[in-house]
Amino acid sequence: MAISLSLTRFGLLGPPGGQPPGDGRDAVLAQLRQPTLIPPGHGMPDLAEGLRLHRARAMEVVAARRERRRPEFVHQQEISRAEAEFRVSWAIASTLPLHERLSLHWGNHFTVAAQQSTSYLSGDMDRAAIRPHMLGRFRDLLRACTTHPAMLNYLGNDRSIGPNSPLGRRSRRGLNENLARELLELHTLGVDGGYTQEDVVETAKLLTGWTIPEPGPNGTDIAFLADRHEPGPRTILGKRYPEGGEEQLLALLEDLARHPSTARHVTRRLVRHFLGDTAPPEVAPALARVFQATDGDLRAVMEALVTHPASLSLPPAKLRPPVELVISVARMMGGRPARPMLFTTLRALGQPWMGAPSPAGWPEEDQAWASPDAVKSRLDWALQIAGQREARFDAREVAEAVFGAGLSAETRRALQRAANGGQAVALLAMSPEVQRR
Numbered sequence: 001m002a003i004s005l006s007l008t009r010f011g012l013l014g015p016p017g018g019q020p021p022g023d024g025r026d027a028v029l030a031q032l033r034q035p036t037l038i039p040p041g042h043g044m045p046d047l048a049e050g051l052r053l054h055r056a057r058a059m060e061v062v063a064a065r066r067e068r069r070r071p072e073f074v075h076q077q078e079i080s081r082a083e084a085e086f087r088v089s090w091a092i093a094s095t096l097p098l099h100e101r102l103s104l105h106w107g108n109h110f111t112v113a114a115q116q117s118t119s120y121l122s123g124d125m126d127r128a129a130i131r132p133h134m135l136g137r138f139r140d141l142l143r144a145c146t147t148h149p150a151m152l153n154y155l156g157n158d159r160s161i162g163p164n165s166p167l168g169r170r171s172r173r174g175l176n177e178n179l180a181r182e183l184l185e186l187h188t189l190g191v192d193g194g195y196t197q198e199d200v201v202e203t204a205k206l207l208t209g210w211t212i213p214e215p216g217p218n219g220t221d222i223a224f225l226a227d228r229h230e231p232g233p234r235t236i237l238g239k240r241y242p243e244g245g246e247e248q249l250l251a252l253l254e255d256l257a258r259h260p261s262t263a264r265h266v267t268r269r270l271v272r273h274f275l276g277d278t279a280p281p282e283v284a285p286a287l288a289r290v291f292q293a294t295d296g297d298l299r300a301v302m303e304a305l306v307t308h309p310a311s312l313s314l315p316p317a318k319l320r321p322p323v324e325l326v327i328s329v330a331r332m333m334g335g336r337p338a339r340p341m342l343f344t345t346l347r348a349l350g351q352p353w354m355g356a357p358s359p360a361g362w363p364e365e366d367q368a369w370a371s372p373d374a375v376k377s378r379l380d381w382a383l384q385i386a387g388q389r390e391a392r393f394d395a396r397e398v399a400e401a402v403f404g405a406g407l408s409a410e411t412r413r414a415l416q417r418a419a420n421g422g423q424a425v426a427l428l429a430m431s432p433e434v435q436r437r
Contacts, residue, residue: 003406006031008316008437009274010306012097013328016401028306031098032299038131039090044083047128050120051149051213053079057117076119081343083114083123084353088323088342092330102134102302104323105273108361109266110145110187112154114354121150122354138266138296139257146183146253149212149223155179155359162208162230175230180204182359188256190265199237205230206241206248263291267301269364276318277366280310316436318366322349324437325378329385329429332402337388340381349377379430386425395424403433 004024007013011028020027045053057073064071091100107126114122129144145151152158160176161168168174180203184195209229224246234241234248239255241248256262267287271279286308287301294300305311320328323346330336346353350369356362396415399407411431418424428434 003316003403003433005306005311006098007402008433009311010098010101012091012094012100012324013332013402013434014097015331015334016398019402019404019406023312025306025312028098029303031096032135032302032306034096034099036099036131036135037094037096038127039086041086041123041127044086044123045079045120047121047124047149050124053120054117054149054153054212055214057120076117079123080114080119080353083119084342084346087123087126088327088330088336091327092336097331099131099134100327101324103131105270106130106134106141106145108356108364109269110141110151111356111359111361112150112354113356115154118150118154119354121148121153124148125150133298135299135302136297137257138262138291138298139254141298142187142257143250143253146179146187147210147249151179152210152212155182157207158211160204160208161228162205164231165208165229166227167225168228168230175201175204175208177201177204178359179207183207183256186360188265189259189261190268193259193261193265195237202234202236203252205232206234206236206252209246210249257296258292260288260292263288263296267291270301270305272364274305275310275314278314278317283308283310316432318437319369320435320437321362321369322346322351322378323353325349325435329434332398332434333385333393333425337385339388340384345381349381350374378435379426382426382429385429386422393421393425395421395428399428399431399433407433 004019004022004027005011006020006024006027011024053075057071057076060071060073091097094100103126107130110125110130112118112122112125125145125148129148130141133141133144149158155178156176157179159173160179161171161173163169163174177200180200184193184200184203185191189195209224209226211223211225211228213223226245229245231243233243236252237255237259241251244251264284268284271284271287275283283305287304290301290304291297326336326342326345326349336342340348343353347355351362362368395418399411399415411428411433414427414431415424418427
């Protein structure tokens with residue numbers, strides 16, 4: 001019997017005895033039918049607090065430049081560390097691990113790195129933009145992520161000014177094309193989606209005016225400032241969008257969400273995330289048809305993926321990214337050890353929290369995390385946690401209880417031959433059952 005899909009391909013492992021009967025598909029589908037739980041975010045900045053800190057940082061930069069000193073950024077590193085601890089702890093305790101996987105996937109699809117003042121806003125994006133929509137319509141997810149202040153800040157749209165806008169004519173400031181390009185290339189159509197450089201420029205003009213709201217009584221509202229917006233109609237992908245201020249963007253997002261290239265790109269990325277590079281070529285087109293037939297219903301798309309025969313037949317081949325690995329091992333072992341610290345662990349394993357190297361996010365290839373240095377880092381980490389678990393953790397018993405008949409003969413033999421409890425913990429953490437999904 002294979003390891004349950006609810007633990008591996010669509011899950012985050014789980015506590016001993018947590019494997020459901022059968023192949024686990026029913027358990028996965030049951031999770032999809034549950035309402036999404038939004039972490040309460042106690043102690044983490046909501047949008048209003050994030051905007052206040054963002055503004056304080058901007059004022060500190062100005063003051064430091066005036067006083068010729070280095071700026072002191074308000075709680076920036078502390079907030080990033082606290083967000084990492086909060087999110088990982090929530091995932092470890094979750095009874096809906098597929099929801100946590102989807103949060104990680106869509107957070108990677110709509111990447112915002114916790115750099116500069118984005119640190120103050122990125123946690124709210126997960127709680128307010130991604131989770132409420134990740135099992136709803138793609139158009140709602142797209143709109144919420146595109147217009148969230150974390151995205152506007154990360155890709156510089158808050159600094160993009162229409163050259164012919166009232167502010168542009170006074171300040172001679174110009175367009176920033178970053179969000180326009182990533183909206184078309186990464187978030188919707190894909191690099192092969194049929195757009196041109198002229199479409200990017202026109203989209204950048206259309207996006208002008210969308211910026212970060214000022215903190216205050218109404219500071220949580222999405223901000224569109226007409227005096228920054230490039231006036232006039234825009235033509236994108238052959239369609240004309242008449243002048244309409246903020247309505248221009250909302251109309252474009254509706255059309256992008258329904259575009260056939262978006263259906264192809266979004267489902268292709270979902271298939272690669274969950275099934276890996278060896279998925280049969282017919283899987284993604286089947287999901288794209290569901291996407292289009294249901295007007296981008298992401299719950300229906302996920303149900304089609306879970307019930308596709310390839311989801312059950314493909315062997316585990318995809319190496320877990322570090323953040324998934326840390327969460328999965330902690331769930332299996334009954335909690336995360338105090339040392340090494342989470343922030344340090346993720347950095348050492350090559351996936352610093354909210355530290356994706358580019359707007360494309362973290363790589364999804366099956367072997368993306370399998371370089372010799374990366375494997376050595378995983379082994380070093382496994383030995384570190386083994387030293388803290390040896391006295392009160394029987395890796396052999398836990399492996400049998402978690403994986404059952406899905407535990408391979410090779411892994412079972414290696415655990416039985418371990419010289420001591422600590423070595424058994426390290427062997428279990430490095431086993432194919434834990435490392436791959």
